[in-house]
Amino acid sequence: MHRNLEEVLKSQRAMLDRLGRRGARVRDEELMRAYTQQLVRVQKWLKDRPEIAVLSVHYAEAVEHPEATAERLAGFLGAPFDAAAARTAVDAGLRRQRATESEAAAGEVQTG
Secondary structure, rough: EEEOOOHHHHHHHHHHHHHOOOOOOHHHHHHHHHHHHHHHHHHHHHHHOOHHHHOOOHHHHHHHOOOHHHHHHHHHHOOOOHEEEEEEEHHHOOOOOOOHHHHHHHHOOOOO
């Protein structure tokens, strides 16, 4: 699941606020750098493992188009995956943290 890292950070901050908890004392830039490094490592590892099938799904696309995403998942996973249940499980109202256009451009991790 690919998601803009700015949205991930905003979502984590909002969740911690709702729970009345404090996060680690790490600047957003440092956290973004660590996340990006981890994502790049995982993507490289997956590229080196052709025996592992991977389906890339973008979070925003899944939330905005749950029907199409569920069909892609069904095609990838096969039976007994329940595409109808997957479609109805998506609640677009839960996507409260959105990146601005400039954040979206800066927050996408390109792994080649």
